[in-house]
Amino acid sequence: MERTFQVDLRGIVDLFSRHLYASPRVYMRELLQNAVDAITARRALDPDAPATVSIEPPELTGDGTLRVHDSGIGLSEPEVHELLATIGRSSKRDELGLARHEFLGQFGIGLLSCFLVADEVRVTTRSARGGPTVEWTGLADGRYRVAPAARERVEPGTTVTLSPVPGMARWLAGEMVHDLIATYGDALPVPISIAGRRVNSGALPWQNGYPSPAARAGALRAYAERVFGFAPFDVIDLAVPEAGLAGLAFVLPMAANPAAHAGHRVYLRRMLLADGVDKLLPEWAFFVRCVVDTGELRPTASREALYEDDLLAGTREALGAQVRDWLVRLAATDPDRLRRFLAVHHLGVKSLALHDVDMLRVVDRWWPMETDAGPMTLADFRRRHPVVRYTATADEFRVLAPVAAAQHFGLVNGGYAYDIEIMRRLPLLDPAVDVRRLDPTELATRFEPPDPVLEARMRPFLVAAAGILRGLGCDVVPRSFDPPALPALYLTSRAAAQAEEMRSARASADELWSGVLGAVDTTDAAHRPQLILNLRNPVVRRVAEVRDPSLAALGVQALYGQALLAGHHPLSPEDGAMLNRSFLGLLDWATGAAGAR
Structure with missing residues (x-):
């Protein structure tokens, strides 16, 4: 058995008028929309028809109501029953239900927004196609009535009268109405007036005729x-x-x-x-x-x-x-102006460069990246270095940049948003460019090994240092490199970093997964981290010549800990314990030596 839906009209009115719209202020937009659409419809029949919207706020009506008059097409009594009493029905859609382009409103629910501010909406209308003036009165509880108007309109058109809900009268006041018209209807081509004075400009900002480009700007x-x-x-x-x-x-x-x-x-x-x-x-x-x-x-x-x-x-x-x-x-x-723009909005431009070659070219040519030789565009960097090497993090760059600069290595900080992706796209501009992430152990290939005489003299110290750090999975390598102020450098290859992650995972996994991870761990000694001792650093040279084994061990531990901290490497519990022992041991030795003096 087929039945029809039962509709609670009071609930529908409340739903649309109080929950569809974000603010009561939109009621004026919907009234202006209906008025302009009615004028548009009338002018489709009579191009010479008047086009006016006039508003009387409560200060003029004297009875607390707001009245909006338009010279539009108006409605006949059958249209009043069909359109105003049927929620969702609109005269502004064609027979297929599609929106007609010449109208602003399409949904047949705009008038309901008036119930945000009014508990009674009265529509007095006379159709331009002929017929008497009709009055439709809708109430917020969902009831409505239709009757002949007490007074005939001389001209076709419509007047909407709102009686405010208690506490909402301020939304109908003259100053508020003026502000709402300025907000929603200032650019409408139809003159809108309050008390006979036009209050809208009728133009959008780019449509005004300006006497000169400077005046327009x-x-x-x-x-x-x-x-x-x-x-x-x-x-x-x-x-x-x-x-x-x-x-x-x-x-x-x-x-x-x-x-x-x-x-x-x-x-x-x-x-x-x-x-x-x-x-x-x-x-x-x-x-x-x-x-x-x-x-x-x-x-x-x-x-x-x-x-x-x-x-x-x-x-x-x-x-x-x-x-x-x-x-x-x-x-x-205007390259100088572009630089000023990029200084403020480089993130948006770099984001666009990820999928637009022209913008990639702009970034390559004009945006200065952080390099080991200072700020430099990628285009300039490529002219100096055949390979674009980058670090994955800003911390890694801060540690390695001084070393790379001293060796004329060429390094770019890839720790900022989008920079790595941009560098990886550089072959789109130049297929010959070589872009690769820096493996820190590459730097060690630029360092000078010690001469045989010095290496022989340091052998006892190096053997002892290797024994101290062997348990931490780190090798000791003596080299000479710039800058001399850097005593030691902790370098770990990507393979070594992955191995360390594997060991950490095995330590925290259960027996089954620990066995699985152990089976796939193929790390060998060639991929162990290295503590590079800088033989050009005077502190390292003095530590290597210390004859007291326990004091030399504290020096090695301190150099190891300092290199970890300077490189922002994560500290294992064993690393932390060694760093703590070296600090306290050196402090104890220093205070003891001072006391002996």
Whole structure:
């Protein structure tokens, strides 16, 4: 047996009017939308029909109500029953239910927003197609009535009268109404007046006729300061014809949080949709704020966001391409200005360079990376070094950069966001470029081994040092290298690091998994970490000549611990214990020697 749904009209009214919209302020947007759409419909029949919207706040009506008059097409009594009493029914859709492009509203629920501020909504209307004036009165509890109007309208059109809910009268007051019109309806092409005085400009910021480029730049700067709260670094003109979109992108003069969603001001056929619309641009373009007007992108039912569909996705890609083209032009025409921009917004540009070759070229040529020879662009670095070697972390770079610089090795800090990915993409610009992560043991190949006489003299010390560190899985290697101020360097290859991770995993695993990990652990002695003792360092030379074995052992332990700490290497419990023993032992020896004196 087939049945129809039972609808609680009071609940539906409450759902749409109180939960669909984020704020009571949208009621004015919906009233203006209905008025402009009615005028658009009338002018489709009569191009010479008047186009006016006039508003009487409670200060003028004298009875606490707000009245909105329009010279639109109006409604006949059958249309009142069909459209105003059926939630979701709209005259602004065609017979297939598709949105008609010339209208702002499409969903047939906009009038319900008035119940955010009013407990009674009265619509007095006369159709331009003929017929008497009809009055529809809707109540917040879901009831409505339709009757002939007590007074006939002279001209076609509609008047909406709102009687405020107790406590909501401030939303209907004249000053508030003026502010809401300035927010939502300032750019509408229809004159909107309060007490006979027009209160909207009827133009979008890029549509005003400016006498000169300088005047335009000054006006747009003032607009950005008023709307977004900043003086823009630059202004980019935007246009996506397939979306009926035109507008501006204002480049932020200060750094922005890449993780924060950028809110853009979006107009729909010159009616403000919302100030905080996100996902209009690609995520990498977080350094711009946009104001756009669109005729084709679809709003959500609440008209406070854009509907995610293929057209919006294509528009997002096109707008991103226009921002990107601005950056490419800036690189070609004003390098100094580009550098100032990159100093603030390099994260967005580097993010874009991960999938755009032109932006990769901009980063390669203009963005200074941190290298062992100071800040340098990758293009300059490649001219000096045949191989682009990089460290995986900033800590590793800080330790190895002075050593690499002294050996003229060439090293780039890959510890910042996107830098490693950018360097790995360099072969797209130059197929001959060699990019590789530094294996720290490569540095040791540049160090000088000791001469045979010195090595023979140091042999007892080196044998003792090797015995001290053997239990920690570390070899001792004497070498001479710059800078002399660095006494020791703890170097571990990637294979050794992986072996250490394997041993840690085995130690914490149960018996079964410990056996499995042991079976795949193929580490040999060739991959053990190395403590490189710098023979050019005077402290190392003096420690090597100490005749007291226990004091020499403390010196070796201290050099080992200092190298671990300087390199920001993780300390095992055994490492920590040795570092503690060396510190206390040297302190005890120093205080004892001082007491003996």
